[in-house]
Amino acid sequence: MSSIRFEALKAASSRKPVHVEELDKKSIIFGSNVFNDKAMRQFLTSEAYKAVKSAMDHGTKIDRKLADYIALGMKEWALTKGVTHYTHWFQPLTGTTAEKHDAFFETSFDGSDPVEKFGGTQLVQQEPDASSFPNGGIRNTFEARGYTAWDPTSPAFIYGTTLCIPTVFVSYTGEALDNKTPLLRALTAIDHAATEVAKYFDKNVKKITPTLGWEQEYFLVDVALANSRPDILQTGRTLLGHVSAKGQQLEDHYFGSIPSRVLNYMRDLENECMLLGIPVKTRHNEVAPNQFELAPIFEETNLAVDHNSLLMDVMQKVAERHDFKVLFHEKPFKGVNGSGKHNNWSLATDTGINLLAPGKTPNSNLQFLTFFINTIKAVFTYEELLRASIASASNDHRLGANEAPPAIISIFIGQQLTKVLEELEGVSQGKLSPEEKTDLKLNVVGKIPDLLLDNTDRNRTSPFAFTGNKFEFRAVGSTANCAVSMTTLNTIVAKQLKDFKIEVDTLIEQKDLKKDEAIFNVLREYIKQTKAILFEGDGYSDAWEQEAAKRGLSNHKTTPGALKAKVSQKAFDVFTEMNVMNHTEVESRYEIELEEYIKKIQIEGRVLGDIARNHVIPTAIKYQNTLIENVKGLKDIFGDSFEEVAKEQIIIIKKISGHIEGINANVHAMIDERKKANSLSSIEEMAHAYCDNVKPYFDVIRYHADKLELEVDNELWTLTKYRELLFTK
Ligand code: ADP
Ligand code: MG
Numbered sequence: 001m002s003s004i005r006f007e008a009l010k011a012a013s014s015r016k017p018v019h020v021e022e023l024d025k026k027s028i029i030f031g032s033n034v035f036n037d038k039a040m041r042q043f044l045t046s047e048a049y050k051a052v053k054s055a056m057d058h059g060t061k062i063d064r065k066l067a068d069y070i071a072l073g074m075k076e077w078a079l080t081k082g083v084t085h086y087t088h089w090f091q092p093l094t095g096t097t098a099e100k101h102d103a104f105f106e107t108s109f110d111g112s113d114p115v116e117k118f119g120g121t122q123l124v125q126q127e128p129d130a131s132s133f134p135n136g137g138i139r140n141t142f143e144a145r146g147y148t149a150w151d152p153t154s155p156a157f158i159y160g161t162t163l164c165i166p167t168v169f170v171s172y173t174g175e176a177l178d179n180k181t182p183l184l185r186a187l188t189a190i191d192h193a194a195t196e197v198a199k200y201f202d203k204n205v206k207k208i209t210p211t212l213g214w215e216q217e218y219f220l221v222d223v224a225l226a227n228s229r230p231d232i233l234q235t236g237r238t239l240l241g242h243v244s245a246k247g248q249q250l251e252d253h254y255f256g257s258i259p260s261r262v263l264n265y266m267r268d269l270e271n272e273c274m275l276l277g278i279p280v281k282t283r284h285n286e287v288a289p290n291q292f293e294l295a296p297i298f299e300e301t302n303l304a305v306d307h308n309s310l311l312m313d314v315m316q317k318v319a320e321r322h323d324f325k326v327l328f329h330e331k332p333f334k335g336v337n338g339s340g341k342h343n344n345w346s347l348a349t350d351t352g353i354n355l356l357a358p359g360k361t362p363n364s365n366l367q368f369l370t371f372f373i374n375t376i377k378a379v380f381t382y383e384e385l386l387r388a389s390i391a392s393a394s395n396d397h398r399l400g401a402n403e404a405p406p407a408i409i410s411i412f413i414g415q416q417l418t419k420v421l422e423e424l425e426g427v428s429q430g431k432l433s434p435e436e437k438t439d440l441k442l443n444v445v446g447k448i449p450d451l452l453l454d455n456t457d458r459n460r461t462s463p464f465a466f467t468g469n470k471f472e473f474r475a476v477g478s479t480a481n482c483a484v485s486m487t488t489l490n491t492i493v494a495k496q497l498k499d500f501k502i503e504v505d506t507l508i509e510q511k512d513l514k515k516d517e518a519i520f521n522v523l524r525e526y527i528k529q530t531k532a533i534l535f536e537g538d539g540y541s542d543a544w545e546q547e548a549a550k551r552g553l554s555n556h557k558t559t560p561g562a563l564k565a566k567v568s569q570k571a572f573d574v575f576t577e578m579n580v581m582n583h584t585e586v587e588s589r590y591e592i593e594l595e596e597y598i599k600k601i602q603i604e605g606r607v608l609g610d611i612a613r614n615h616v617i618p619t620a621i622k623y624q625n626t627l628i629e630n631v632k633g634l635k636d637i638f639g640d641s642f643e644e645v646a647k648e649q650i651i652i653i654k655k656i657s658g659h660i661e662g663i664n665a666n667v668h669a670m671i672d673e674r675k676k677a678n679s680l681s682s683i684e685e686m687a688h689a690y691c692d693n694v695k696p697y698f699d700v701i702r703y704h705a706d707k708l709e710l711e712v713d714n715e716l717w718t719l720t721k722y723r724e725l726l727f728t729k
Pocket of ligand 1: 211212213214215295296297298299344345346347354467469470
């Protein structure tokens with residue numbers, strides 16, 4: 001009997017829900033481990049407090065003297081909460097978070113004067129070894145060293161007994177070595193561009209803040225079961241395993257009652273989130289068995305991105321207490337839905353207006369239409385770059401595979417808004433007659449809020465959908481750091497708004513148009529130009545693939561193909577023009593992502609070869625030997641006529657041999673392809689070779705292994721089965 005699998009099953013089935021302490025009301029505990037406004041007022045001098053506030057709101061620099069006072073206050077606050085260590089907390093290009101803890105504790109060199117210390121220098125800047133993080137050639141061309149620098153716009157927080165200070169991570173020459181730096185630059189770019197445009201409608205607008213509300217999908221698997229699978233352990237997904245008889249076909253999991261063990265996990269997690277100031281709000285079962293979702297109240301984008309990265313870390317840690325493992329992978333199991341991370345995005349003014357929500361007056365609705373149509377134009381112009389921003393080996397299992405959404409980027413806006421755009425398309429060229437103006441105000445622009453109230457038709461297959469007062473970028477993968485897609489989206493919309501402002505101003509100055517007339521004129525042209533990106537139908541269908549090709553939309557089903565757009569002239573131009581990334585920074589990210597792709601496929605190939613040969617084949621042979629013994633015995637008893645009674649056994653024996661051969665031959669062929677791929681000198685060619693020549697063997701090998709799973713005695717099978725992974729609660 002296969003001991004690991006059965007021991008794991010025994011452990012998993014005997015678990016009870018773990019008790020979770022009830023904390024105080026959420027509104028009371030929220031943010032108590034965050035150095036937020038309340039804590040700052042309490043622990044900082046008013047001068048220090050003002051300096052931090054001004055850095056947060058206007059990006060002003062904090063001078064060194066004040067930094068010392070801020071550090072002092074932060075330390076005092078942290079010590080009241082039992083904190084012993086501090087760390088700069090940053091997001092290197094691995095996509096995850098990094099930390100290195102230092103104790104506050106210090107002594108003189110002779111061991112005297114022990115004391116807890118934390119100064120401005122330690123708060124503001126640290127020097128981790130940049131060479132140990134991916135840098136995609138930045139290190140070769142420039143200096144090796146890098147440093148982390150405090151980001152005052154994202155407040156410090158306490159996790160466990162450590163004070164965590166969110167920081168950027170840059171090289172000594174100023175190139176971004178992380179995901180946060182380009183994001184902050186993109187947020188600045190869109191703030192500037194959008195504020196200029198918002199001033200057409202309200203002179204008082206001084207700042208625009210992009211907002212983000214992510215929805216995180218994930219699977220929970222009992223830790224013993226997860227650990228019994230070498231593929232889950234090393235790749236985060238199952239590389240083989242026959243789909244279980246019951247999957248999600250009965251649709252009985254989605255929004256169903258949450259299993260007790262899981263509910264206690266969620267409550268525990270939510271408590272942690274509350275303390276950390278992550279405003280989680282929604283929890284529910286997702287479509288696949290053992291799949292769940294968690295969503296917060298939306299926040300300013302930089303903070304929301306930090307919170308998502310922090311959350312993913314906290315989720316795994318809290319899961320340990322509940323004997324679960326969280327699978328963030330986009331496709332951990334064949335045959336049931338994968339996971340995504342919807343990024344809900346909008347723009348908010350400092351006057352409290354959501355620019356993607358229709359308002360009450362024709363003026364505010366024209367404002368809404370302006371930002372709405374400019375976003376559509378940006379996505380239309382840069383659809384390939386947006387697709388590239390969500391490309392990864394794991395997300396390839398959703399995009400372009402048989403899973404929503406497709407690899408083609410399109411926008412869903414719903415019937416009502418489609419009609420509005422059609423009407424605007426008819427606006428006259430140049431000056432508008434008074435009648436036309438009145439008609440537009442009353443019958444088109446003025447009707448938008450009423451229309452949107454019943455804009456309930458949701459299209460779940462669209463990768464980028466307008467959902468009433470925000471756009472929802474649904475194609476983002478569940479493992480992704482939101483910073484990458486949010487940097488791209490905010491950059492392209494910033495560029496678009498900048499161009500829009502120039503076009504409108506030109507019409508006002510050169511054609512003597514009124515502001516509204518100029519805006520209508522430009523929007524009309526945009527509507528005409530961008531029709532190809534709007535799609536309301538079924539994103540899964542073959543018909544859409546053909547139609548999209550005719551429309552000239554890209555359809556990159558694999559990462560190496562999709563990533564190429566990152567280093568197109570168009571990409572270099574937009575990122576440099578908007579001061580988000582320079583040439584080197586753009587190129588380095590391309591290289592890092594190709595490398596990551598190669599490594600992921602390489603690891604999967606190795607793990608698959610290993611389990612297919614070391615688990616599946618030996619088990620199959622064991623079972624085959626049992627059958628052979630049986631046939632021999634039958635021959636002893638029945639003599640020459642044994643073949644009649646041993647007929648079925650002999651068929652199975654042959655089948656098993658066939659599948660063993662199928663596995664062995666294909667594992668060999670896959671290894672040969674890996675060797676060939678590894679010998680290529682260009683990283684681009686290597687990525688394509690892994691994608692086109694190595695990866696196709698995964699399905700073939702899996703096919704034979706999964707067939708054997710169906711033949712072999714259940715008691716002998718060593719790998720925990722799908723029904724056990726997915727239905728043990
Ligand atoms: P669903 O899309 O599942 O129907 P909701 O419409 O309630 O659910 O919102 C989903 C997510 O969108 C939530 O995380 C929410 O915080 C976020 N969201 C709502 N409004 C905005 C906004 N103006 N900007 C960014 N995110 C938003
Ligand atoms: Mg949603």
